[in-house]
Amino acid sequence: MAEKKWKTAVTQHIEHETYVRGYRLLDLVGNLSFAQAIYLILKGELPNEAESKMMEAMFVSVIDHGIAPPSVIAARAVASGGNSLNVGVAAGVMAFGSAHGGALEDAMRFMQEGVLSGRPVRDIVADYLSQKKPVPGFGHRYYKEFDPRTKRLMELARLYGFYGKHCEFAQQVEEEIFRQKGKRIVLNVDGAIAAVASEMGFDWRLGKGFFIIGRVPGLVAHVYEELTTEKPFSKRLSAEETQYTGVPPRDLPEGYRKV
Ligand SMILES: CC(C)(COP(=O)(O)OP(=O)(O)OC[C@H]1O[C@@H](n2cnc3c(N)ncnc32)[C@H](O)[C@@H]1OP(=O)(O)O)[C@@H](O)C(=O)NCCC(=O)NCCS
Incomplete structure (x- = not known):
């Protein structure tokens, strides 16, 4: 054919x-x-059974994380502008970037390449820290000691037989960042899913897909709530919440004023 x-x-x-x-x-x-x-x-x-249970756990772990993340703000703000459910949800998905959700793809690549390279974790971490680049899959706005979702996923990874070289690498990186920086930068949920998904043999290019699949139900719930319980245009800022930082009022120069 x-x-x-x-x-x-x-x-x-x-x-x-x-x-x-x-x-x-x-x-x-x-x-x-x-x-x-x-x-x-x-x-x-x-x-198989273990893979099924691990997949379920990974998706459930990211189903929602409250109203504060950029994707929920974007989704609810766009819905509040008078748009339908699909438009609000799409806006939320568009907010997934390297600092939120999209980090899963970067973290999977980081872990897969890190494990494959066989380079000492000490050198890999030093490269990132010396260039002031965030190590993908580490750090969190709220969780400063540990990310509880990571703790749970790592327990389940051990239970279902997925605690292998990528999970070990991820936890070594966390310890090494602490050693070199003197500050705990936690392995976050994106990093934990990245480690487990890598362990399960998924290509890093699917990383964002994992986050999208897991989080879209949460976005749907938020946009539905916005549309059914809030007034249109409710997602706006008051004067007290904003600050103007530009030049003070000034006159239009000669030659520009036509009327
Ligand atoms: C999520 C993130 C934006 C939070 O950043 P934050 O709120 O500025 O984090 P903190 O205020 O706790 O940062 C404290 C310090 O740790 C550093 N830091 C934070 N995350 C880091 C990371 N992933 N790698 C290296 N250093 C990091 C900051 O640069 C800061 O350093 P300083 O004290 O020398 O200035 C950030 O950690 C990040 O970009 N992580 C990588 C992307 C990621 O995994 N995102 C998914 C989040 S669920």
Whole structure:
């Protein structure tokens, strides 16, 4: 058969039946959990029991983190401007960047390349700190001693057999940052998921996908709440909350005034 312009190995239709990664969709419905189906569609194969439980735990751990993160502020502000649910949720997803959510991709790459390189953790951390670059997957606005979600995920990683070289690397990096900086910069939930997902053999380029899949239910709940319980335009700042830092009022120069 001649090669076609659009190709996919994800899903196909044969005579009104849908097959996802080769499995009949209707066989999956009722037999797979949502997290198992996500594993299948991302990895191409069915998860075993341990992989299924770990996937469930990772997604649940990031389902929401309150009203303060940039993505929820963006989602609710855009919804409050008079937009529909999908527009608000999309705005929230667009806020996932290197400091929030998107760090998962950077952290997976950092951990996978770090483990593969075999370089001493001491040197890897020193490179980041000397260049004043944030080590991806570490640090948190609220959690200064430890991130409770990380603690739980690491316990589960041990329980399900995913506490391997990437998790060890991540925890060594945390200790090494503390040793070199004299300050605890915690392994955050993005970093913990990054370590476990790397352990499970996922490509770092899927990192943001993990955060998107886990957090979108939270964004949907926030935007729905905004639309159903708040007045439009409620997400604005009062004069007391803002400060003007520009030049004082001035006259338009000669030659610019036409009328
Ligand atoms: C999340 C983040 C923005 C919080 O930053 P923050 O609120 O400024 O953190 P703190 O105020 O606790 O920073 C304290 C110190 O640690 C440093 N620090 C914070 N995160 C660091 C990191 N990941 N790597 C190295 N140093 C870091 C800061 O530069 C600061 O140094 P200083 O005291 O010498 O000025 C930051 O940690 C970060 O960018 N982390 C990497 C991205 C990431 O994993 N994001 C996901 C968050 S869930």
